[in-house]
Structures are given as C-alpha cells and as structure tokens.
Amino acid sequence: MIEVRDLTKRYPGRTAVNGLSFTVDRGEVVGFLGPNGAGKSTTMRILSCFMPATSGTARVAGFDVFHEPDEVRRRIGYMPENNPLHLDMRVREYLKFRARLKGLGWGRSRERVDTVLQQCGLVDVERRIIGQLSKGYRQRVGLADALVHDPDLIILDEPTIGLDPHQIRAVRALIKGLGKRYTVLLSTHILSEVEMTCSRVLILHEGRILAADRTEDLERRLSLDSQVVAEIAATEASLTEAFRDHPEIERLEISAIDGDFRRVALTPRNGFDLRPVVFEQATAHGWTLRELTRSRRSLEDIFVHLTRKGNRTRN
Amino acid sequence: MRVFLTLVRRELGSYFKSFSGYVVVAAVLLLNGFSLVDLIERVRDHSVPTPVTELLFQTYYFWLVILLTSPVITMRAFAAEKSSGTYEALMTTPVGDWQVVLAKFAGTLGFYALAWLPLVGVLLALRQITGVAALFDPPIIASTFLGVLLIGSLFMALGCLASALTRSEIIAAMVTFLWGIGLWMAGYRPESSSLVPAWAQPALEQISMTRHMEDFARGLLVGRHLVFYVTATAMLLFLTQRVVQARRWK
Numbered sequence: 182m183i184e185v186r187d188l189t190k191r192y193p194g195r196t197a198v199n200g201l202s203f204t205v206d207r208g209e210v211v212g213f214l215g216p217n218g219a220g221k222s223t224t225m226r227i228l229s230c231f232m233p234a235t236s237g238t239a240r241v242a243g244f245d246v247f248h249e250p251d252e253v254r255r256r257i258g259y260m261p262e263n264n265p266l267h268l269d270m271r272v273r274e275y276l277k278f279r280a281r282l283k284g285l286g287w288g289r290s291r292e293r294v295d296t297v298l299q300q301c302g303l304v305d306v307e308r309r310i311i312g313q314l315s316k317g318y319r320q321r322v323g324l325a326d327a328l329v330h331d332p333d334l335i336i337l338d339e340p341t342i343g344l345d346p347h348q349i350r351a352v353r354a355l356i357k358g359l360g361k362r363y364t365v366l367l368s369t370h371i372l373s374e375v376e377m378t379c380s381r382v383l384i385l386h387e388g389r390i391l392a393a394d395r396t397e398d399l400e401r402r403l404s405l406d407s408q409v410v411a412e413i414a415a416t417e418a419s420l421t422e423a424f425r426d427h428p429e430i431e432r433l434e435i436s437a438i439d440g441d442f443r444r445v446a447l448t449p450r451n452g453f454d455l456r457p458v459v460f461e462q463a464t465a466h467g468w469t470l471r472e473l474t475r476s477r478r479s480l481e482d483i484f485v486h487l488t489r490k491g492n493r494t495r496n
Numbered sequence: 497m498r499v500f501l502t503l504v505r506r507e508l509g510s511y512f513k514s515f516s517g518y519v520v521v522a523a524v525l526l527l528n529g530f531s532l533v534d535l536i537e538r539v540r541d542h543s544v545p546t547p548v549t550e551l552l553f554q555t556y557y558f559w560l561v562i563l564l565t566s567p568v569i570t571m572r573a574f575a576a577e578k579s580s581g582t583y584e585a586l587m588t589t590p591v592g593d594w595q596v597v598l599a600k601f602a603g604t605l606g607f608y609a610l611a612w613l614p615l616v617g618v619l620l621a622l623r624q625i626t627g628v629a630a631l632f633d634p635p636i637i638a639s640t641f642l643g644v645l646l647i648g649s650l651f652m653a654l655g656c657l658a659s660a661l662t663r664s665e666i667i668a669a670m671v672t673f674l675w676g677i678g679l680w681m682a683g684y685r686p687e688s689s690s691l692v693p694a695w696a697q698p699a700l701e702q703i704s705m706t707r708h709m710e711d712f713a714r715g716l717l718v719g720r721h722l723v724f725y726v727t728a729t730a731m732l733l734f735l736t737q738r739v740v741q742a743r744r745w746k
Binding site: 226229230231232233250251254255257259261262263265266267268269270278279281282283284286326 | 584585590591745
C-alpha cells in the first residue's frame with residue numbers, strides 16, 4: 182500500500198527526514214512512534230502530497246506521490262496534526278462539504294456522510310456547530326472526514342493528542358475498528374497507544390528508522406532478560422537450596438519483607454520463563470506463594486534504550 | 497466544476513457565519529449613506545443636470561469604500577486557512593490549485609458585489625425623492641456597476657495574492673491596503689502632482705482609476721479600460737496560483 186524509498190526532506194538548516202525506507206501492506210495498522218521533531222509529521226505530509234520530498238520516492242497504492250498526486254489524494258484519508266476543522270460549520274454540513282471536495286456526487290456524499298456519522302458516533306451532534314463541540318467529538322469529526330470518501334489508506338497524525346483518558350479510549354477503539362477494513366498509518370509519541378492499536382511499529386528518531394518490527398515481536402525481544410519476582414513464605418536457606426542449582430537461573434537475589442515472606446528475584450538465562458519453575462518449587466515444598474510476576478519491558482523502555490544508544494554512537 | 501461551486505459556496509457562506517461579513521456590509525451601507533446625503537446637496541447645487549452616478553464617484557466615500565473594504569474582504573482568503581491549519585486539509589483533497597485560487601477569488605468578488613447591491617436601492621430612493629428620472633438612466637447605472645465590479649475584481653485579486661503570501665491576516669490586510677492605495681494614488685490626477693515627472697504622466701493617466709470611473713459613470717465603455725482591468729486581474733490571479741503551487745516546488 183505504501184512504499185517509501187530513501188525519502189529525504191531538508192528544510193533550510195535542518196534535515197527532517199533522512200533516507201527513510203519502509204513499506205506498509207494492505208490491511209496493516211502501522212504506528213509511527215517517535216518524539217516531537219522525529220520526522221513523523223513531515224513524512225505524513227509528503228505521503229499526503231501536501232509537500233514534496235527533497236529526494237527519494239514514495240508510492241501510495243502504486244501511484245507516485247509527486248507525479249500523480251491527484252490519484253494518491255483520492256485514495257488517502259488524511260487527518261493533519263491538531264485536526265484542523267472549519268469551526269463555524271455544522272458537523273453534517275462540514276462532512277458533506279468535505280465529501281464533495283473529495284469528488285463524491287450528491288447522492289453518494291449523502292449516503293457516505295450518513296455512514297460515517299454512524300460509524301464515528303456523531304449522529305447525536307450532526308446539527309451542532311463544530312466550534313461548540315468538545316475536543317473528543319471534534320476528533321471524531323476529523324476521523325469521519327478522513328473516512329468519508331471511503332479511501333484505501335488512512336493517515337492519522339497524532340489522533341489522540343490533547344484528549345482526556347476517556348476520550349482517548351473512545352478514539353483508540355474507533356481506530357482499532359478501522360483496522361479491519363482499511364490500511365492505517367498513525368503517528369504518536371504515546372507508546373502504549375501503539376501497543377494497543379497497531380500490529381506493527383516503526384520507531385523514528387531524528388528522521389531515521391531506529392527499529393521496525395511487529396509490536397509483539399519487539400516486546401518479546403526486549404522481555405528476554407526480564408526478571409521473575411516471587412513472594413514466598415520460606416526461610417532464606419531453603420529458598421537458596423531450591424533455586425541455586427537450576428540451570429536456567431543466572432542470578433538469584435533474596436530479600437526479607439514483612440513476616441515470614443521473602444522476596445525472590447530470579448534472572449533467567451537465555452530468556453527462559455522461570456514462573457513455572459517457581460510454582461513447582463513452591464508446591465513441592467508446600468510454601469505459601471502470594472505473588473508471582475514477570476517484569477515485562479514496555480515500549481517505553483525500548484524507546485529510551487534505542488534512542489540512548491543512537492545518541493551515544495552519534496556523540 | 498462541481499468542486500469549484502462547492503468551494504465558492506463555502507467561501508461566500510463563511511462571511512455570513514462570522515460577524516465580519518455583516519460588519520463589512522454595514523460599513524459599506526454607512527459610507528454609501530453619507531454619500532447619499534452629499535449627493536442630495538450636490539444635485540441641488542448643480543444648475544446643469546448631471547447624471548447622479550457621475551456625481552457619486554466624485555465623492556471620496558466611493559473610494560473609501562473600495563480601499564477600506566478590499567483588505568477586510570480578502571485578508572482571510574488564504575491567510576486564515578493557513579494559520580488555522582485547514583489549508584493543509586484543503587490541499588490534501590483532490591482539488592486543483594487553480595480551482596482553489598479561482599474559488600477564493602469568486603467568493604471575495606461575490607461578497608464584494610453583494611455589499612454594493614444596496615446602492616441600487618439608494619439610487620432608486622434618490623429618484624423617488626428628486627423626481628427627475630432623466631438623471632437615473634438605466635444603461636448608465638449598468639455601466640457604473642460594471643465599473644464598480646471591474647475595479648473590485650482588480651482589488652480582490654490584489655488581496656488574494658497578498659493573502660496567499662502570508663499566514664497572518666493582519667499582514668495580508670495591510671499589504672492589500674498599501675498596494676491598493678499606492679495604485680490608486682499613482683493614477684490620482686497625475687497632471688496636478690509635483691512628484692510625477694512629465695514623461696511618466698501619460699502612462700499614469702492610463703491606469704488612473706478615477707479617470708476610468710468617470711468614464712464608466714458617464715456610460716462610456718472604453719475598450720482600453722476593460723482590457724486593463726481584465727488583464728491586470730488575470731495576471732494577479734496567475735501570480736496567486738504560482739504562490740499556491742510554490743509549496744510543491746522541489
């Protein structure tokens with residue numbers, strides 16, 4: 182659906198996107214993840230034909246964004262950063278206007294507006310003036326606008342920015358629902374958002390891709406050295422005895438907490454999941470086990486880890 | 497064409513969805529009201545019957561209306577959309593640059609024409625009051641309005657260009673005003689200005705809007721004038737289209 186090769190965008194004195202290459206297949210929900218200024222919005226603006234790249238090529242649905250912009254625009258539903266809307270218009274009126282701009286005929290635009298109003302939960306506010314709606318509703322209007330011409334690809338630039346937690350959940354659910362039918366490319370700097378909505382993630386930093394992987398693979402890769410922590414009612418000696426000689430345990434730390442309980446932290450060798458081992462030992466010795474967790478690194482950690490590494494090599 | 501009409505409708509509608517449209521219409525009405533009072537005085541003073549339209553454009557109110565309203569009408573055209581970000585939403589739909597430029601121009605010119613429409617009522621009222629039908633010859637009134645429209649299209653195109661160059665409405669308005677008043681003053685009685693060298697006078701007389709308007713108000717349709725306004729407007733719109741397109745230059 183999207184093929185980007187060696188895409189570079191230079192502004193005077195600054196390189197926003199630096200030799201970016203990636204592909205997105207039909208039906209994927211891909212997240213662009215990166216801090217502010219990483220080049221997410223610039224890449225999206227190039228893909229939506231708002232501005233040209235300095236060098237490199239980008240194709241959407243087989244059409245070149247520079248040479249065949251009209252074909253590309255017809256196939257893209259784009260929600261720009263900060264979701265700009267005509268605040269003086271009413272919801273239905275605005276969507277109708279946008280549908281007409283996108284080349285839909287009278288009957289078809291009416292039909293599509295009805296559909297997206299339903300889809301985005303806007304039926305109750307269709308006659309309200311957009312400027313008087315809450316931010317959550319405005320965001321839904323922006324999404325409805327991106328969907329109104331039934332595009333192949335939806336590009337959303339920071340779709341949940343500035344929303345309260347409740348609204349964020351609603352918008353995320355909506356995006357997740359879109360993934361069934363459309364190809365979606367969204368950008369965010371909130372890491373949990375990618376975990377929740379995207380099947381694949383591209384981590385951007387200073388105009389380059391730092392990592393690209395399926396969301397779960399990325400997490401798995403980084404949970405390899407995750408510790409298992411257990412709280413067990415047993416003496417330190419018996420705990421050491423039980424775990425010391427296990428071949429998969431790299432390191433063992435025991436510390437006393439309240440009452441009879443001890444806190445056991447086990448570091449595995451080669452990413453082995455030690456939770457069953459702890460449970461088996463506890464049942465074998467008849468110990469009381471009150472907690473068993475495996476610390477799982479979030480994308481947050483991955484991100485900090487990767488960007489720190491990037492900085493070090495550059496310095 | 498369908499997209500173009502949708503855009504024009506939106507442009508025109510936006511004036512009446514905000515307060516600004518009504519304020520501009522009110523200002524034009526007020527100034528035209530003043531000129532009506534002025535006109536009645538003059539009609540009384542003139543012993544030789546002169547067409548009312550001719551008298552109208554000898555008042556300063558007329559030029560005040562054009563010079564002051566054109567920046568206010570056009571400043572939002574591109575600048576407001578750029579600063580609010582809706583420009584990006586507009587330019588990522590499959591609309592052409594020309595469609596956008598022409599729609600913005602048509603929207604501003606349409607609104608300008610609408611603001612002038614009450615003047616027809618003013619003239620009719622004057623005819624009732626004075627009872628001299630000969631002073632209100634319909635062809636003369638028609639050619640007068642053609643003149644108003646042509647001068648308006650030049651000013652609107654000027655404003656669209658200024659607005660396309662910036663994202664600040666205030667800058668757009670100020671630049672339009674300066675360009676407009678510069679153009680108007682350049683052609684304001686060049687023969688009586690000590691600043692104008694003798695060799696430049698004939699050229700400036702050709703672009704003198706006060707001269708043009710005198711002819712239009714007398715019912716004279718001079719080909720030169722028509723060509724001047726049409727080509728100047730077309731050139732300004734062409735420049736505007738280039739500015740809009742420049743965003744996609746590599």
